[in-house]
Amino acid sequence: MGDLPLSKTDRKNKVNNPKSDYETGLSDDEQLDLRIWLRLLTCTHLIERRVRKNLRDDFDTTLPRFDVLAQIDRAPDGQPMRELSNRLMVTNGNITPLVDRLVDDNLIKRDPSTEDRRVQHVSLTSEGQNALDKMIPAHSSWVNSLMANLDRESALDLHKLLGDLKNSILKAEIE
Amino acid sequence: MGDLPLSKTDRKNKVNNPKSDYETGLSDDEQLDLRIWLRLLTCTHLIERRVRKNLRDDFDTTLPRFDVLAQIDRAPDGQPMRELSNRLMVTNGNITPLVDRLVDDNLIKRDPSTEDRRVQHVSLTSEGQNALDKMIPAHSSWVNSLMANLDRESALDLHKLLGDLKNSILKAEIE
DNA sequence: ACTTATTACTTTAGATCTAAACCATTTAAT
DNA sequence: ATTAAATGGTTTAGATCTAAAGTAATAAGT
Numbered sequence: 001m002g003d004l005p006l007s008k009t010d011r012k013n014k015v016n017n018p019k020s021d022y023e024t025g026l027s028d029d030e031q032l033d034l035r036i037w038l039r040l041l042t043c044t045h046l047i048e049r050r051v052r053k054n055l056r057d058d059f060d061t062t063l064p065r066f067d068v069l070a071q072i073d074r075a076p077d078g079q080p081m082r083e084l085s086n087r088l089m090v091t092n093g094n095i096t097p098l099v100d101r102l103v104d105d106n107l108i109k110r111d112p113s114t115e116d117r118r119v120q121h122v123s124l125t126s127e128g129q130n131a132l133d134k135m136i137p138a139h140s141s142w143v144n145s146l147m148a149n150l151d152r153e154s155a156l157d158l159h160k161l162l163g164d165l166k167n168s169i170l171k172a173e174i175e
Numbered sequence: 176m177g178d179l180p181l182s183k184t185d186r187k188n189k190v191n192n193p194k195s196d197y198e199t200g201l202s203d204d205e206q207l208d209l210r211i212w213l214r215l216l217t218c219t220h221l222i223e224r225r226v227r228k229n230l231r232d233d234f235d236t237t238l239p240r241f242d243v244l245a246q247i248d249r250a251p252d253g254q255p256m257r258e259l260s261n262r263l264m265v266t267n268g269n270i271t272p273l274v275d276r277l278v279d280d281n282l283i284k285r286d287p288s289t290e291d292r293r294v295q296h297v298s299l300t301s302e303g304q305n306a307l308d309k310m311i312p313a314h315s316s317w318v319n320s321l322m323a324n325l326d327r328e329s330a331l332d333l334h335k336l337l338g339d340l341k342n343s344i345l346k347a348e349i350e
Numbered sequence: 351a352c353t354t355a356t357t358a359c360t361t362t363a364g365a366t367c368t369a370a371a372c373c374a375t376t377t378a379a380t
Numbered sequence: 381a382t383t384a385a386a387t388g389g390t391t392t393a394g395a396t397c398t399a400a401a402g403t404a405a406t407a408a409g410t
Contacts, residue, residue: 025312026312026315029319029327029330030315030316030318030319032327032330032331032334033315033318033319033321033322033330034315034318034319035334036322036330036333036334036337037222037318037322039334039337039338039341040215040218040219040222040337041219042264042341043215043337043340043341043344044215044216044219045264046264046341046344046345046348047212047215047344049264050344050348052398056398056399062365062366062398063366064365064366064367080388080389081388081389081390082387082388082389085389089217089220089221089224090366090367090368091367091368091369092388092389092390093367093368093369093370093389093390093391093392094366094367094368095389096389096390096391097365097366097390097391098365098366101365116375116376116387116388117374117375117376118374118375118376118387118388118389119375119387119388119389120388120389137200137201140201140205140208140209141205143205143208143209143212144204144205144208144209145347146208146343146344146347146348147208147211147212147340147343147344147347148343148347149339149342149343149346149347150339150340150343152204152207154336154339155204155207155208155211156207157332157336158211158333158336158337158339158340159207159210159211159214161329161332161333161336162211162214162215162218162333163214164324164325164329164333165214165218165322165325165333166214166217166218166221167324168321168322168323168324168325169218169221169222169225169321169322170221171324172320172321172322172323172324173221173225173321227368231368231369237368237395237396238396239395239396239397240395255358255359256358256359256360257357257358257359260359265396265397265398266397266398266399267358267359267360268359268360268361268362268397268398268399268400269396269397269398270359271359271360271361272360272361272395272396273395273396276395291357291358291405291406292404292405292406293357293358293359293404293405293406294357294358294359294405295358295359351410352409352410353408353409353410354407354408354409354410355406355407355408355409356405356406356407356408357404357405357406357407358403358404358405358406359402359403359404359405360401360402360403360404361400361401361402361403362399362400362401362402363398363399363400363401364397364398364399365396365397365398365399366395366396366397366398367394367395367396367397368393368394368395368396369392369393369394369395370391370392370393371390371391371392371393372389372390372391372392373388373389373390373391374387374388374389374390375386375387375388375389376385376386376387376388377384377385377386377387378383378384378385378386379382379383379384379385380381380382380383380384
């Protein structure tokens with residue numbers, strides 16, 4: 001895919017890079033990619049576990065509920081359910097009961113769209129906004145403290161490389 | 176925490192870095208950490224979605240089942256349930272029914288430990304080993320293709336930085 | 351020996367998730 | 381206009397997950 005004569009994809013080709021780990025049958029590049037994937041997963045799990053616990057201990061709520069509230073907050077005028085499930089990257093069938101419960105708890109509200117009768121616009125109630133306003137800085141500080149041992153330059157590099165990775169994935173998804 | 180005079184933790188201090196985003200009330204470093212966390216989550220979700228779909232389409236199985244099989248494979252002589260849940264970073268109560276189903280499908284087997292009557296050693300059956308041997312290279316190639324647009328140097332950097340992040344998290348967990 | 355943790359695993363209750371089927375509405379294509 | 385396709389949302393079935401309680405066996409402290 002790359003324009004460079006020595007792109008990684010070339011080097012991955014077993015004709016160009018016959019050295020494989022005999023035990024696994026995987027090339028060096030494949031091994032590296034798998035290790036990246038494992039670390040990605042580990043970091044995600046570790047952070048999620050901490051955030052989950054803190055949300056429960058400090059706010060008696062759950063991560064998916066917080067995620068929904070935080071996402072709704074990003075569109076103050078309300079947003080359709082589909083946008084929620086897209087942004088949160090979960091299936092649409094998952095959002096409905098989550099929103100149901102948050103509506104029951106009077107933290108968010110559903111308003112039918114005037115333009116499209118299929119659409120339900122979801123937005124925060126003042127109670128929901130209040131609750132979220134307390135959670136946002138706490139959540140931020142938790143993540144912050146987990147990354148405190150990463151110097152700023154590394155953090156900037158990591159942010160950039162994760163952006164590259166995301167683009168690589170999206171490019172691969174298209175084909 | 177850092178030994179350097181201008182460590183990130185110092186700069187995070189609002190006295191030293193009074194510039195905050197007025198809208199969010201978060202410092203630049205906090206914003207950066209949150210963005211890293213978001214990208215981490217996005218990449219993880221995107222890869223998981225793809226792997227999940229491919230496992231279903233090509234092998235008619237699920238990601239948690241594959242994870243359990245792959246983890247069991249790493250300890251050929253069998254390993255206790257606890258080690259499984261530790262390495263897969265899920266609660267122990269989650270592993271039991273997953274293992275139950277895989278045993279029912281004759282892909283793995285449980286053997287009581289001779290040394291400790293509480294322990295159940297889990298290992299692959301030959302059927303399970305056969306199934307897994309087909310999945311491993313496929314899984315690797317999927318991950319590989321998702322990262323194909325990342326050049327090798329970036330991949331190495333990313334691997335290293337994710338290691339740094341992991342260490343930072345673990346250090347923070349201890350306190 | 352005896353009591354008290356601790357550990358390995360299971361069980362329970364309930365929330366969350368996926369995939370797939372479904373309904374209603376809107377859009378596109380004749 | 382009429383049909384066909386796409387879209388937004390819900391529902392369903394079933395798997396996966398967490399947290400917390402429970403059970404049995406081991407380890408540690410006195």
